[in-house]
Amino acid sequence: xxxxxxxxxILSNIRDPRIQISSIVLLTLLVxxxxxxxxxxxxxxxxxxxxxAQMYDVWVNQGEKHPHSAAxxxxxxxxxxxxxxxxxxxxxxxxxxxxxxxxxxxxxxLYARAQESTNLIxxxxxxxxLVFQMLIPLLIIFLTFNSFSREREEGTLKLxxxxxxxxxxxxxxxxxxxxxxxxxxxxxxxxISFFLLDRQSIAIDKQVYLKFVxxxxxxALYFFIFTQISALVSAFSRNSAxxxxxxxxxxxxxxxxxxxxxxDLAEKLYPAPSQFDFRNSIAEKVQNGIDGHNPSDxxxxxxxxxxxxxxxxxxxxxxxxxxxxxxxxxxxxxxxMVYDQEFSNVxxxxxxxxxxxxxxxxxxxxxxxxNLTMGLAGTDYSxxxxxxxxxxxxxxxxxKVLNKDMELNHAPDIAYADYxxxxxxxxTIEPFEYEVPQVATTLNVHWKGSLGLFFWxxxxxxxxxxxxxxxxxx
Amino acid sequence: MLETFNLTKKYGELTxxxxxxxxxxxxxxxxxxxxxxxxxxTTINLLMGFIQPTSGKAKxxxxxVVKNPVETKKHISYIPENLSLYSNxxxxxxxxxxxxxxxxxxxxxxxxxxxxSVDLQKEAIHKRVSQYxxxxxxxxxxxxxxxxxxxxxxxxxxxxxxxxxxxxNFASLLAEMRDKGMAILMATHDLFxxxxxxxHIGIMKSGELVHTLKxxxxxxxxxxxxxxxTMKSTLTYA
Numbered sequence: 001x002x003x004x005x006x007x008x009x010i011l012s013n014i015r016d017p018r019i020q021i022s023s024i025v026l027l028t029l030l031v032x033x034x035x036x037x038x039x040x041x042x043x044x045x046x047x048x049x050x051x052x053a054q055m056y057d058v059w060v061n062q063g064e065k066h067p068h069s070a071a072x073x074x075x076x077x078x079x080x081x082x083x084x085x086x087x088x089x090x091x092x093x094x095x096x097x098x099x100x101x102x103x104x105x106x107x108x109x110l111y112a113r114a115q116e117s118t119n120l121i122x123x124x125x126x127x128x129x130l131v132f133q134m135l136i137p138l139l140i141i142f143l144t145f146n147s148f149s150r151e152r153e154e155g156t157l158k159l160x161x162x163x164x165x166x167x168x169x170x171x172x173x174x175x176x177x178x179x180x181x182x183x184x185x186x187x188x189x190x191x192i193s194f195f196l197l198d199r200q201s202i203a204i205d206k207q208v209y210l211k212f213v214x215x216x217x218x219x220a221l222y223f224f225i226f227t228q229i230s231a232l233v234s235a236f237s238r239n240s241a242x243x244x245x246x247x248x249x250x251x252x253x254x255x256x257x258x259x260x261x262x263x264d265l266a267e268k269l270y271p272a273p274s275q276f277d278f279r280n281s282i283a284e285k286v287q288n289g290i291d292g293h294n295p296s297d298x299x300x301x302x303x304x305x306x307x308x309x310x311x312x313x314x315x316x317x318x319x320x321x322x323x324x325x326x327x328x329x330x331x332x333x334x335x336x337m338v339y340d341q342e343f344s345n346v347x348x349x350x351x352x353x354x355x356x357x358x359x360x361x362x363x364x365x366x367x368x369x370x371n372l373t374m375g376l377a378g379t380d381y382s383x384x385x386x387x388x389x390x391x392x393x394x395x396x397x398x399x400k401v402l403n404k405d406m407e408l409n410h411a412p413d414i415a416y417a418d419y420x421x422x423x424x425x426x427x428t429i430e431p432f433e434y435e436v437p438q439v440a441t442t443l444n445v446h447w448k449g450s451l452g453l454f455f456w457x458x459x460x461x462x463x464x465x466x467x468x469x470x471x472x473x474x
Numbered sequence: 475m476l477e478t479f480n481l482t483k484k485y486g487e488l489t490x491x492x493x494x495x496x497x498x499x500x501x502x503x504x505x506x507x508x509x510x511x512x513x514x515x516t517t518i519n520l521l522m523g524f525i526q527p528t529s530g531k532a533k534x535x536x537x538x539v540v541k542n543p544v545e546t547k548k549h550i551s552y553i554p555e556n557l558s559l560y561s562n563x564x565x566x567x568x569x570x571x572x573x574x575x576x577x578x579x580x581x582x583x584x585x586x587x588x589x590x591s592v593d594l595q596k597e598a599i600h601k602r603v604s605q606y607x608x609x610x611x612x613x614x615x616x617x618x619x620x621x622x623x624x625x626x627x628x629x630x631x632x633x634x635x636x637x638x639x640x641x642x643n644f645a646s647l648l649a650e651m652r653d654k655g656m657a658i659l660m661a662t663h664d665l666f667x668x669x670x671x672x673x674h675i676g677i678m679k680s681g682e683l684v685h686t687l688k689x690x691x692x693x694x695x696x697x698x699x700x701x702x703x704t705m706k707s708t709l710t711y712a
Binding site: 001004005008011012013015016154155156158159160161162163164165166473474 | 519522523524525543544545547548550551552554556557558559560562563567571572574575576577602615618622
């Protein structure tokens with residue numbers, strides 16, 4: 001019986017010129033968006049790889065320099081594009097793609113995000129994700145809004161019910177019929193786009209496959225939820241116009257108003273400090289000490305005393321190591337400590353803001369899907385943070401190596417300008433490599449939204465099951 | 475067999491159907507006559523379970539319509555006044571769908587034969603219903619009702635808007651189904667058809683069944699006179 005209704009729904013819908021036109025328009029949009037995103041991703045990935053190689057080449061071939069000059073010469077590192085970012089560009093367009101790493105200074109992109117925090121959860125541009133998350137629900141609405149109401153208006157519902165069909169079976173049949181059409185449009189496009197990825201230049205491992213499958217499941221659930229809502233609204237609406245208005249209202253509320261309101265609420269509840277305040281606070285604490293009672297000159301004096309005592313000498317000149325190298329590294333470590341402390345506060349603010357979005361996502365399938373697919377595509381806030389931290393760790397490591405060389409090899413009697421290192425040494429510093437977080441990490445971040453999708457599916461299923469026999473037949 | 479016991483339907487203060495007691499046995503065609511709003515369609519809607527009664531009971535083959543809504547449908551075929559079918563499907567596809575809902579799975583040849591048996595033109599069978607006239611749609615509706623092979627048939631003004639020939643053919647088909655032992659309840663405005671095809675005639679007024687007659691015990695003229703008098707009293711009453 002169910003199969004019969006599904007078949008009828010599919011046949012009836014695909015023969016409807018309005019559905020044909022809207023499906024073709026959407027399909028064209030979807031294919032275009034996916035292809036454009038994919039090409040864009042490919043180009044960006046290529047450019048970044050080239051830039052990374054070039055920048056490392058520039059580092060290696062910087063010529064002979066003092067290690068501290070080399071630390072200031074610095075390196076640019078680039079954020080690699082995620083393989084699946086063509087499906088969801090996420091916050092990538094709003095965050096930096098490169099970080100300049102040098103001595104004494106933390107990369108700016110980390111705390112540039114303090115100013116960009118509201119952008120982390122705002123609308124994207126026209127992308128595949130936008131089509132999946134906002135336009136396909138619109139198609140679902142157009143496919144479903146009159147599925148019951150029109151039958152009621154035209155009288156076919158009476159005839160169908162008169163055949164002994166329960167409203168529950170009819171509701172399920174209509175729901176699955178519409179859903180089949182949606183999947184018929186969605187699945188081939190997403191599968192083809194994935195299998196057309198340039199496997200020669202992009203490494204696709206098991207994790208990528210897993211993330212891709214989870215993205216499909218997330219969207220499949222999201223579309224199912226929208227189909228359930230649309231079918232239920234159509235079933236209980238007085239007429240098709242009322243059904244359409246209600247559904248467009250729900251779409252507008254869940255896809256436009258609630259996400260914006262959630263972002264504003266997050267910002268209100270957890271305001272992020274400005275970049276100026278952030279920098280000032282670090283500078284002040286570096287200068288005066290974290291507690292304000294340990295100024296930099298006092299710290300330096302204490303360190304000098306400690307080192308002199310360690311080497312059992314009276315003056316810096318008597319040290320067998322380069323005092324300046326030790327002092328520079330100690331300064332680095334102190335700045336890092338201050339920075340970590342300050343940044344952990346800002347990071348907590350971002351985390352709190354995103355938690356608001358996650359919790360609202362539990363109640364709003366659009367937000368849940370957006371957060372989850374962004375995470376699985378590797379373009380969400382947590383991925384950016386992971387990258388930024390990895391880059392910062394790399395900076396600390398290479399500056400430490402340079403300071404250590406200075407400490408051990410730059411003898412005090414050699415003038416700064418006379419102590420130089422060359423290509424051979426620069427090459428010992430490996431290029432920056434970034435490891436993308438695993439699926440488990442992403443799911444751990446977005447578990448509320450993931451759970452929300454299942455919650456909605458089950459809850460709407462229960463509502464349909466309980467109330468389907470109350471669907472008016474006239 | 476169709477039965478109602480003090481069947482009543484109220485919409486707030488308005489009584490659409492007032493304590494209706496009716497029985498249609500196998501092989502009977504009961505025609506309900508009455509002005510618009512007399513309660514004919516309400517009676518059919520209640521028997522079909524489209525609406526719930528305020529009080530009283532409706533039974534099909536002894537099964538309570540309210541308590542067993544799905545079970546009772548197995549015993550009823552239904553043809554509404556404006557028979558709507560799925561306009562994007564052909565006549566054959568519509569018949570296949572509706573017979574399928576009744577749990578039947580006739581072959582395409584059998585379905586084609588069913589449509590031909592109700593005089594639907596061969597060339598129309600594979601055309602989409604959007605191109606059908608009302609008469610053609612009614613024929614598909616009859617084919618659906620026949621295919622179900624239920625013991626009871628409910629018809630809500632099925633001949634309204636049909637041309638005389640189509641109406642005549644329709645009456646013949648009804649007579650055929652009646653003679654095969656179906657219990658048929660038909661709401662109609664057509665006194666002539668009621669007299670010609672019906673075994674029993676009921677005249678309704680303001681939700682009440684005012685007269686119940688056997689059609690072979692009354693002439694068309696007498697029926698017409700009685701009907702008009704009832705309607706006149708309705709107007710006076712109103």
